[in-house]
Amino acid sequence: MAGWALACASALGVLAAALPPAQAQNPAASSALERRVKAAFLYKFLGYAEFPPGAFFDGASPVLIGVAGSDDLAAELARVVAGRTINNRPVIVRALRDADVHAPLHLLFIGGADPARVGRLVRQATSSMLVVTECENGLQQGSVINFRIIDERVRFDVSLDAAERNGIKLSSRLLTVANRVQKGGQQ
């Protein structure tokens, strides 16, 4: 366990060291950094989410992450989760085409800023899945978490209704760092 923790620390050190410079970069040159931060966030979301009982086949079933419309992020995320687990479950990252979004997943990231496309994809996605988007009004399209860039920082909004609809419970600790939390009729 201790050995594992040390390994994690060393692995994260790379990512953490990369974060502060991200704040200082200008938008044009910071695209790659943004991809990296979002990848790290996606992975971290899993730690604050609780999936419904039927989400996993058994105790050793992996946590499946699908990334649609952003292959570089998928690659980045794959690198982040390599050798890591969530609640002793291995994490598997798949880069998806838009047509494959209905596949059984635990977390689906839909990249791209086109709300129509995102909304379509959200609706295609199966329920009981944590849907994360990065477009304007992503939450209105039905996503649970929507990345935003505020003050040149990656932030996110949370829709508790969407989470509830999808049978996912989000930790209140996550909500404390959310930019906005939508709930009830605030949509």
Next chain:
Amino acid sequence: MSAATSAGTSVATKGATVRNKLILMAVSTTIVALLAAALAMLVFDLRTFQRYWTDDLMGQADIVARVTAPALAFNDDETARQNLAVLRVRPQILAAAIYAANGTRFASYEAVPGQRFPERAQAPGYRIDGGEVVVFRSIVENGDLIGTVYLRSRYGLWERLFSYGAILGAVMLGALAIAALVASRLQAAITRPLQAVTNTARDVMQQRDFTLRVPGKERGEIGVLVEAFNDMLAEIGRRSAALQEANATLEHEMEVRQRAEQALIVADRRKDEFLATLAHELRNPLAPIRTGLDILRLRSGDAQATQRATDIMERQLRQMVRLVDDLLDVSRINTGKFAIKTGRVELKAVVNDALEVVRPYIELHGHELVIDLPDRPVFLHGDATRLAQILSNLLNNAAKYTNRGGRVSLKATVEDRTLVMVVADTGIGIAADMLDTVFEMFVQVDSTLERSNAGLGVGLSLARKLVELHGGSIEAHSAGVGHGSQFVVRLPIVVDPELPAKPTPAAFISAETYRILLADDNVDFVNSIGALLTAMGHSVVITHNGPDALAAAKRFCPDYAFLDIGLPKMSGYDLARAIRALPSGSMTVMIAVTGWGQEKDRQLAFEAGFDHHMVKPVRFEQIEEILGNRAIIKKLRT
């Protein structure tokens, strides 16, 4: 209890000291115990406090780590600051900070602006630095180390120490006060009996009263002490009482001795006076007697002158004989050898006997004599001779202490069964303070009186003793010096008739005649006696020395022989033995006539064969009495 001899105040302070010592002991014991307990409690508390404090701070750090973990994970420094700001509710936390995994500071909080923060995160754990505690705590999220929490807090150890110490001090003070109170109550069990002992000791010393005791019943050593002290007091009291008793006895003895010494001095002085007076009194009659002798020698042919001379001489002689008789009687009474012959006696006979003696003396002084007696006969129980002696002494005294031409009276009355005789005179009287002492031996009314008036102080003394021997009383009265004096004698009267015990001497006068031998070298005396006896009808032979007497006895065979002891040529004792050796000697009643009346002279006479012993001068009545006892003596002889 040597302290008992010191002053009372030191006893009191000593008691107070014992009290204070006891209280001090209790208090100091309590102090030591409390200090040890307080120190142990303090150390234990501080250790507990430190653990609690650090545990609490670590707990805070945990919470902070937990709460700020999402903010750190999602790089939200604003939220992290807000999270840290919650620490405001814990004012003891001075500063807090979150360090990212790369060691740089991510967010911070300070209770008061101007706090220092470490540049980089440090290893997890806590550190106590002066008055502050610094805690570093790792933030682990989902198994990943994502940062470090830094907390810096005030360390309240000293405050805690002070406040706890203050509480302990207050508790200790309270405990000491209670201990002192309890000790002062409990010490009474020891000091109260001690106090009682010291109080009693002080009282005893002040009041000198050894009957005091320490009150109360104590147990244990103090009880033993109290009991021993009481016993000691009792012992001291006993000894003190014995000492005082001995002292009193000694004082009394001393007093008695001093009184005796005083009395001896007085008696000695009186004896000296008496001797001087005696010499004078004895010498006084000698001068007239000598004068009479001169007259007789020079004018033996003149019958009238001879008669006058013999009268004078006889008077003087009688006076002298009286004096010596009184002296002898007093001496006999004083040595307890005097006894009166009691019998039925008629007052008139007694008065006549007395007057016969004193009348010439009273007439000589030219006094008027008045006699007043009851008409009917008054019978007394006593010795006729001695009763007459009492009266003659009193009358003689009255005549003596009354100036020439005075009046002397004798008045006798009967009161109930008592005869009261009053001898009064118109003489010099007696001072009031002398009334009681005139009856004492050798006491004279006034030593300043002329020699001719001075007496021996014997007559009254003898009179009183004789009266007392007869069961009566005598007292002196006087209106003062120069107003005459009265002597009142009271004697019991015999009412019942008494059988005649013996025939009166008068019955013998003509009843029987005897052959009587007289032997004495005093020719006058022996001739006069011889003449008297011859006149009574007896046959009398007179001799003047021993051999003549023996020869007369041989030839005469006397019934009585009156022999002088101091005869020439042959002593009276030898003569008596020689007469007893004669054939008819055993029938002769022999009477020794001597100038010595001592008991040993009497004894010598009886050893030599005498039947009687007479002391010179011999009165004729004595001879008559002896002649009257002839029958009795004969009976004894055979």
